[in-house]
Amino acid sequence: MGLRIKIGATIGATAALAVLVTGIQVPSMLTEREREAALDRLRFAERVYEQSGRAAYGAQLDPPGMPAPLLEGLARGHRSTYVQDTPKGKRIWAGTATGGHYLVMTTRRSPAVGEVEQVMWKSGAVGVGVAGLVGVAVAARFGRRLRVSARTAERIAEGELTARLPEHGRDEITALARTVNAMADALGSRLQAEREVTANIAHELRTPVAGMLAAAGLLSDGKAENMVRERAERLRDLVEDILEVARLDNGAEEADLRWVEVAGLARRAARAAAEGRTAPGAPVPGVRVDVVEDARVRTDPRRVERVLSNLVSNALRHGSAPVVIEVAGPLVRVRDQGPGFPSHLLSCGPQRFRTGAAGTGLGLGLTIAAGQARLIGAGLRFGNPESGGAEAVLDLGEPAATDTGAAGSRPAPAPPAP
Structure with missing residues (x-):
């Protein structure tokens, strides 16, 4: 009611x-x-x-x-x-x-x-x-204000910290709106300060980390030396991930859209993710690519590969074999047979510095994947199938992924396949 x-x-x-x-x-x-x-x-x-x-x-x-x-x-x-x-x-x-x-x-x-x-x-x-009709009319007026406030609060909760509730009137709803707006201002300022601090720290670390990598490259081969090089490369990758998150937050990235085949992107991403998860001298983990139906889409291939490689790396790190990439037209599914995604990720989406497995990551991989997907206008969904494991679905067929013009313009037709 x-x-x-x-x-x-x-x-x-x-x-x-x-x-x-x-x-x-x-x-x-x-x-x-x-x-x-x-x-x-x-x-x-x-x-x-x-x-x-x-x-x-x-x-x-x-x-x-x-x-x-x-x-x-x-x-x-x-x-x-x-x-x-x-x-x-x-x-x-x-x-x-x-x-x-x-x-x-x-x-x-x-x-x-x-x-x-x-x-x-x-x-x-x-x-x-x-009296009943007047009550319904008055309640409808307040109900509309509450619905608008609820939708705006949902936008704020989803990360749109610039959204604000209307503050017209002097009643309790206006007081609530004023309080929520003040909370959003404080939250936005705090998040922005944290992002700036994180980005500044990562930026300052780039030079010493680069020097550390150069010094590690001069070491002779050996178990201890290889461990030093591996940890230095891991630190470099972490710094680059933090800087990439900061660039996505600041809107400094732009998509370079072109026509590409989805299956080719999936194969390259699988190969890059598998090699990136391989320790020196260890066997390369297998990642299977199943092409149900290939498709040509207009997107940014580098960013798509980045999204898929992060999804595969997450599956290799937190899931269990086999890891499968299934291409079904513009839909790309990444599945594993692990314990599945944690409940907080399914309800709130990826969050930086929060991962489902303690001590095995900082949660930046899925955060970057979600940010890159938003940048190219693709949909990215996470779920736990009834058959077990975890499944991430990248939808490259959404309108924003194939529309390079102004809002409402029609996408350019796909060129014929070679």
């Missing part, structure tokens, strides 16, 4: 309760006043009866048909009144015991009371309907 329906129903129910209470209380109060008036007339008739011995002003002595509740009250020696429902309307009885008899007066309830009661119920029903 939506918010506007809940608010409208609440306002309508409150109005209905008010109508119900008023519709019961007001006629009851009017009837009570008529009973008091009947008692006043009875007292006057009682004084006349005591003085003259005759019933006057419509009073009767021991009339037939007196209601039992009235008789019970008179038997206790009290003046009593009773409202009796009859086919012709309500009838008010008033009586008292005097001189061994019951002096009783009867009157019809004023028709105005019944008319007031009917008017109240009818106008109350109309009021409940109007």
Whole structure:
């Protein structure tokens, strides 16, 4: 049930309760006043009866048909009144015991009371309907503001830190929007500061790391020397990864789109990833490439290879053999038989410096893959198939991947295959 329906129903129910209470209380109060008036007339008739011995002003002595509740009250020696429902309307009885008899007066309830009661119920029903409609309209207005705020908050949560909630008005929703905007400003400033610090550190490390690699290259062959060279190369790759993430964050990268065959990109990426994961003297891990259907797409081949090699490297590092790249037209799937992607990655996407396996990475590989995919306009999805393992799907057929012009322009036709 939506918010506007809940608010409208609440306002309508409150109005209905008010109508119900008023519709019961007001006629009851009017009837009570008529009973008091009947008692006043009875007292006057009682004084006349005591003085003259005759019933006057419509009073009767021991009339037939007196209601039992009235008789019970008179038997206790009290003046009593009773409202009796009859086919012709309500009838008010008033009586008292005097001189061994019951002096009783009867009157019809004023028709105005019944008319007031009917008017109240009818106008109350109309009021409940109007209140419900007004409640729905007011709730719809607030609901629209809340939906806009929720969509903007989702954009902020997805990383669009420039999005802001509207701050029109002085109510609680505006106060909430102002607080969320302040939080987004603080979060954006903190993230930007962290990115700048990380990029600066990586940039400053490039020169000493390059010198370390040059010095390691002068070492003679040996187990210890090879280990030094391997660690220096790993440190260089890490510095380059951090700088690449910083460039993607700052929007300093541009895609170089051209027509290429997807199968060829997949084979080159598989070979590069397998060789990159190979230690000196160790066998090259096998990565199988299955081409169900090849396709030619307009994309940046270097960045596609980068995305696929990172996906394969992640599968080789965290998954289990066999690692398979399946090409199905513009769709490229990278599967392994490992434990699958962690739940936080499936729900929030890749996050730098956070990996599913402790001590085996910094989470930059998938972060770079996601950033490069966004840059070329490709879709990248992560999932854990029911058959087990992990699966990453790169979709090179999305419109942004084949559109190099302005928004709304048509992609250029693919050239014929050679």
